[in-house]
Amino acid sequence: MKAVVTVMLKEGVLDPQGKAIAQALHGLGFAAVADVRAGKVIEIELNETDPEAARAMATEMARKLLANLVIERFSVQVESK
Known part of the structure; x- marks a missing residue:
């Protein structure tokens, strides 16, 4: 099986990468982009x-390490599969 x-x-947490992506998209002419996370x-x-x-396994992995x-x-x- 595959877990994603x-x-x-x-x-509420600042997302500087999302802000940079949004600005780049605006610079490329995608004016409709309101926000990016x-x-x-x-x-x-x-x-x-x-x-x-x-x-259950993937949830435990996320709680302990991934997030x-x-x-x-x-x-x-x-x-x-």
């Missing part, structure tokens, strides 16, 4: 066949 963990900064996506291949066990829970939030999706 998406980590984003929480609302940058994050990260982590794909993890798991030797697990039970989707709920895979989700800084003080300033970031995360979501987990599980995909079968």
Whole structure:
């Protein structure tokens, strides 16, 4: 199974990378861009066949290592191969 963990900064936390991307997009003529938030996506291949066990494992990984829970939030999706 594959687990996909998406980590984003929480609302209210400054996102300088997102601001830089938004400014660059405006400079390229994309005037409709109102705001950009940058994050990260982590794909993890798991030797697990039970989707709920895979989700629990990936959630534990995110809580312990992949996300800084003080300033970031995360979501987990599980995909079968």
